[in-house]
Amino acid sequence: MTRTDEELVACAQAGDLDCFNQLVSRWERPIYALAYRTLGREEEARDMTQEAFLRAYRGLRAFKGEAKFSSWLYRITLNLCRDWIRRERRAPVVAVPEGVDPVDLADSQMAPAESVEELVARREMSKAVALAMAELPEEQRTAILLKEYHGLTFQEIADMLGCPLSTVKTRLYQGLSVLRRRLERQQAEAAALRRATWEASKL
Amino acid sequence: MCDERERLIEYIYGESAPDERRAIEAHLEQCPACRHEVHGLRSVRDDLLAWEVPPHEPIWRPVVPAPSMPARRTVPLWAMTAAASVLFALGVAGGVVVSDRAGRGSAPEAATMADAGAGASVGGTVAQPVAMVTAEDLVRLEAAIVERLRAEMDEKVRAVASRIEAAPPVQRVSQPAAGPDLDLARRVAILESWMDDQISLNAIFNGNFGRLNSRTASLSQELELSRLQMVGLESAAQ
Numbered sequence: 487m488t489r490t491d492e493e494l495v496a497c498a499q500a501g502d503l504d505c506f507n508q509l510v511s512r513w514e515r516p517i518y519a520l521a522y523r524t525l526g527r528e529e530e531a532r533d534m535t536q537e538a539f540l541r542a543y544r545g546l547r548a549f550k551g552e553a554k555f556s557s558w559l560y561r562i563t564l565n566l567c568r569d570w571i572r573r574e575r576r577a578p579v580v581a582v583p584e585g586v587d588p589v590d591l592a593d594s595q596m597a598p599a600e601s602v603e604e605l606v607a608r609r610e611m612s613k614a615v616a617l618a619m620a621e622l623p624e625e626q627r628t629a630i631l632l633k634e635y636h637g638l639t640f641q642e643i644a645d646m647l648g649c650p651l652s653t654v655k656t657r658l659y660q661g662l663s664v665l666r667r668r669l670e671r672q673q674a675e676a677a678a679l680r681r682a683t684w685e686a687s688k689l
Numbered sequence: 690m691c692d693e694r695e696r697l698i699e700y701i702y703g704e705s706a707p708d709e710r711r712a713i714e715a716h717l718e719q720c721p722a723c724r725h726e727v728h729g730l731r732s733v734r735d736d737l738l739a740w741e742v743p744p745h746e747p748i749w750r751p752v753v754p755a756p757s758m759p760a761r762r763t764v765p766l767w768a769m770t771a772a773a774s775v776l777f778a779l780g781v782a783g784g785v786v787v788s789d790r791a792g793r794g795s796a797p798e799a800a801t802m803a804d805a806g807a808g809a810s811v812g813g814t815v816a817q818p819v820a821m822v823t824a825e826d827l828v829r830l831e832a833a834i835v836e837r838l839r840a841e842m843d844e845k846v847r848a849v850a851s852r853i854e855a856a857p858p859v860q861r862v863s864q865p866a867a868g869p870d871l872d873l874a875r876r877v878a879i880l881e882s883w884m885d886d887q888i889s890l891n892a893i894f895n896g897n898f899g900r901l902n903s904r905t906a907s908l909s910q911e912l913e914l915s916r917l918q919m920v921g922l923e924s925a926a927q
Binding site: 507510511514518519522523528531532535536539608609611612614615616619630633634635639640652655656658659662663665666669 | 702739742745748
């Protein structure tokens with residue numbers, strides 16, 4: 487029978503390392519995903535993930551279970567990522583070579599054949615979303631990450647970030663609205679480029 | 690557009706209360722602007738699904754109880770070598786303990802042991818060191834001391850090992866693929882714990898060695914005294 491997070495936490499708090507390892511294997515992927523989407527860098531996301539679990543291990547006895555274990559982990563991870571961004575004075579990036587124009591990138595990834603068109607379209611969209619998210623203010627980005635990719639409730643996000651419920655909703659609304667405009671613009675530009683390339687190929 | 694942001698956000702994420710939900714749906718029927726807004730928010734949510742996280746190797750490696758330190762389970766070679774040399778000295782001294790006790794000891798025991806020797810000429814009260822200690826006694830003594838030393842060292846090694854195992858999993862034991870930094874950190878951690886072990890083992894050994902050494906010294910003195918006594922008695926007898 488699968489044990490709940492709460493059971494595993496209690497067992498790990500009693501000193502059972504195996505229980506802690508089970509918690510880690512359960513939450514490693516989501517934590518890495520959160521760190522990766524916050525920082526946009528794989529290497530740093532790995533470091534943050536490792537550091538987050540190390541801190542969780544060290545602070546396990548202090549964890550009283552007021553929040554869910556996962557929320558606690560998310561908060562540790564977000565704090566680490568925020569510290570990293572402030573320390574390095576670097577904004578989140580998308581893992582593409584510097585100086586590459588997103589439109590050029592989208593162009594270079596255009597489907598050469600029908601069979602991979604969907605795959606390329608998905609990758610294009612993945613990059614486009616990453617780029618658009620990277621440009622959002624931190625609070626909006628964090629709210630969207632926690633809601634969209636980690637399924638937290640508004641209340642959980644508010645508790646985690648220590649802000650009123652209405653603030654969470656406002657941040658989500660504003661963030662989604664900005665994303666929508668940017669993604670629509672990017673898609674329009676990419677489509678225009680595709681059309682231009684197609685026209686050029688006919689000459 | 691009417692200011693329904695919060696309510697629309699609740700609605701698209703399915704967190705509206707049931708009656709609230711019905712109210713919004715009724716409103717959407719009449720308000721094209723809000724309908725358009727909901728459509729836009731839903732479509733951007735669909736787009737967000739496309740954002741993939743690159744696949745990655747497991748990051749956290751559960752701490753395995755010291756896989757690279759099997760040698761710590763046994764008493765190190767250097768310790769055994771040193772112990773052997775102590776035992777050699779003890780073997781000699783131990784012989785004296787037995788003979789000494791036999792010499793001053795109770796009559797039946799002394800007599801039995803003296804049977805093997807040629808003590809008759811100098812009388813029952815005189816110590817006969819060489820004759821009264823058999824090779825078997827020495828082997829027994831040696832085995833007992835080796836056993837004790839080994840047990841004591843094993844116990845200490847175990848104590849040290851369990852302390853390391855109980856420690857937080859700072860040494861993220863990684864596979865070779867986990868990158869040079871991790872690997873280096875792991876090596877350093879292992880070397881450090883090795884050093885600590887060596888220091889504690891040295892301390893134990895030195896303690897034991899010191900005790901055994903002083904015991905050997907005092908036994909040697911007794912041996913010398915007995916010998917002098919014997920020589921004196923022999924010359925008196927002649």
